[in-house]
Amino acid sequence: MSALPFDGHAIAPETQAFLASTHQLLIGGAWVEGSGELAVTDPATGLELTRVQTGGAAEVDRAVIAARRAFDGPWSRMTVAERTALMHRLARIMEQHATLLTQLDILDNGMPGFIAGLTTANCVEMIDYYAGAIMRIEGTTTAPPRHIATETEALTYTLREPVGVVGQIVPWNVPLSTAILKLAPALAAGCTVILKPSEETPLSVLALGQMVLDAGFPAGVVNIVNGLGAEAGAAIAAHPGIDKVSFTGSTATGRRIVSAALGNLKKVSLELGGKSPVVIMPDADLSLAIPGVAMATFFLQGQNCMAGTRIFAHADIHDELVAGLAAFAGAMTLGHGLDPATMQGPMISDAHTAKVMGYIEGARESGATLVAGGARLDRPGNFVQPTIYTDCRPDMALVREEIFGPVMAVDPGTGATDG
Structure with missing residues (x-):
C-alpha cells in the first residue's frame, strides 16, 4: 500500500489509525472476514488509502440470517423507550467522532471539507430526529357504520408494524448522509438492516458500523456487507429473506433492482437520477x-x-x-x-x-x-x-x-x- 498523501494537509490521529486498520464485514454483531478485497483510493490524488474486504451472495445470506434472528428476537422485544435511548446514544458517539467521519468522507469521496462537515452534523441531527419519532409511531381507531342486516358493530383499527429485514444500497456521492437517511428511519420503525456501501466509498459507513456496536445495538440489527454492486448489491435485491430494498443510484441499476425484487414481491424504494x-x-x-x-x-x-x-x-x-x-x-x-x-x-x-x-x-x-x-x-x-x-x-x-x-x-x- 502506498504512503498516505493528502496534498500537504494533516489528518487527525484517529483517522490515520482507522485507515491503517483492517476493514472487514459486520455480520451478526461481529467483524468477519470477507471473500474478496478492494482498494480504496483518494480521488484527489489517485493514490491508495486502504483496502477493504468484500462479500457476495454467501455473505449477504449470512447477514440476512443474522438480521432475521435479531428482528424476530431481541430487537422486536425492545420497548420504544429502549430503542430511542440506543439511537440517542449512537448520535452522541457520532458527535464524539465527528472529525473521523468528516475526514473519511473527504478522503474517500473527494468532497470539500465545508460540505463534509455539514453533512456529518446533519447526520447526527437525523439520528436524534428519528430517535424522537419512535415515540410518535401510532395507529388509528375509527368508528365504522353498523352492519345494516344484523345491527352488529365492529372495531376497525390500524397498527403500524415494521416491514422486517431491509436491504439498503448506498451510493458514493454522499456516503454517510445517504446511509443515515436510509438507516435511521428503518431502525426507528423497528426494522433490521443490511447496508451495502458503494465500493467507491465504503469507509465512513464502516466507521459508523463500529459506532453502532459501541452504542450497544443487539447483534444483527445492523449488518454491513461491502462489495461490488453486481455481486453484493444484486444478492440483496434478489434475496427472498429480505422484505424491502432501498436503493439510491442510477436509473439503469434501479430498473434491475425492480426486476430482481419480483422474486418475493419485496417492497422497493428508489431514488434515481434527475435533470x-x-x-x-x-x-x-x-x-x-x-x-x-x-x-x-x-x-x-x-x-x-x-x-x-x-x-x-x-x-x-x-x-x-x-x-x-x-x-x-x-x-x-x-x-x-x-x-x-x-x-x-x-x-x-x-x-x-x-x-x-x-x-x-x-x-x-x-x-x-x-x-x-x-x-x-x-x-x-x-x-x-x-x-x-x-x-x-x-x-x-x-x-x-x-x-x-x-x-x-x-x-x-x-x-x-x-x-
Missing part, C-alpha cells in the same frame, strides 16, 4: 442569483441528483447572468477537500471523469458554445473544471441526460422585454 431545471426571471437580483445558480450546478462537483444543471434564463438578463456565472466558475478553487479554500473537489474516479469529459466534448461537437471551463486539469486526481455552455438545444445530450458532473447548460429562453 433539474433552474429558472431565472428578469426581475431576479443577480448578485444573489449568480452564486446561487452556480452552486446549484457545481455543489459537490455536480455529483448530486438534485443538481440544477439546466438553466433557463430570461432573454433580458441572459448575457449578464452568463457573464457572472463564467466569472464565478473561473474564480472557484479546485483542490483537495482537506484544504479549507477548496470549493470544488475531484470526480469520484477515472472512469466517471472520462464519462463527464465525454459529455463536455459531445456538447462542443453538437454546436453548443463553451463560455467557461471544459477541461480536465493536468494534475494528479480527477479534477474537471466547472463548465458552462450556452446556445444549448433541447435535443442535446447535455440538456437531456444527467451528467453527474460540474457541467451547466444555459438556455437563452424566448422572453422579451414586453413579455
Whole structure:
C-alpha cells in the first residue's frame, strides 16, 4: 500500500489509525472476514488509502440470517423507550467522532471539507430526529357504520408494524448522509438492516458500523456487507429473506433492482437520477442569483441528483447572468477537500471523469458554445473544471441526460422585454 498523501494537509490521529486498520464485514454483531478485497483510493490524488474486504451472495445470506434472528428476537422485544435511548446514544458517539467521519468522507469521496462537515452534523441531527419519532409511531381507531342486516358493530383499527429485514444500497456521492437517511428511519420503525456501501466509498459507513456496536445495538440489527454492486448489491435485491430494498443510484441499476425484487414481491424504494431545471426571471437580483445558480450546478462537483444543471434564463438578463456565472466558475478553487479554500473537489474516479469529459466534448461537437471551463486539469486526481455552455438545444445530450458532473447548460429562453 502506498504512503498516505493528502496534498500537504494533516489528518487527525484517529483517522490515520482507522485507515491503517483492517476493514472487514459486520455480520451478526461481529467483524468477519470477507471473500474478496478492494482498494480504496483518494480521488484527489489517485493514490491508495486502504483496502477493504468484500462479500457476495454467501455473505449477504449470512447477514440476512443474522438480521432475521435479531428482528424476530431481541430487537422486536425492545420497548420504544429502549430503542430511542440506543439511537440517542449512537448520535452522541457520532458527535464524539465527528472529525473521523468528516475526514473519511473527504478522503474517500473527494468532497470539500465545508460540505463534509455539514453533512456529518446533519447526520447526527437525523439520528436524534428519528430517535424522537419512535415515540410518535401510532395507529388509528375509527368508528365504522353498523352492519345494516344484523345491527352488529365492529372495531376497525390500524397498527403500524415494521416491514422486517431491509436491504439498503448506498451510493458514493454522499456516503454517510445517504446511509443515515436510509438507516435511521428503518431502525426507528423497528426494522433490521443490511447496508451495502458503494465500493467507491465504503469507509465512513464502516466507521459508523463500529459506532453502532459501541452504542450497544443487539447483534444483527445492523449488518454491513461491502462489495461490488453486481455481486453484493444484486444478492440483496434478489434475496427472498429480505422484505424491502432501498436503493439510491442510477436509473439503469434501479430498473434491475425492480426486476430482481419480483422474486418475493419485496417492497422497493428508489431514488434515481434527475435533470433539474433552474429558472431565472428578469426581475431576479443577480448578485444573489449568480452564486446561487452556480452552486446549484457545481455543489459537490455536480455529483448530486438534485443538481440544477439546466438553466433557463430570461432573454433580458441572459448575457449578464452568463457573464457572472463564467466569472464565478473561473474564480472557484479546485483542490483537495482537506484544504479549507477548496470549493470544488475531484470526480469520484477515472472512469466517471472520462464519462463527464465525454459529455463536455459531445456538447462542443453538437454546436453548443463553451463560455467557461471544459477541461480536465493536468494534475494528479480527477479534477474537471466547472463548465458552462450556452446556445444549448433541447435535443442535446447535455440538456437531456444527467451528467453527474460540474457541467451547466444555459438556455437563452424566448422572453422579451414586453413579455
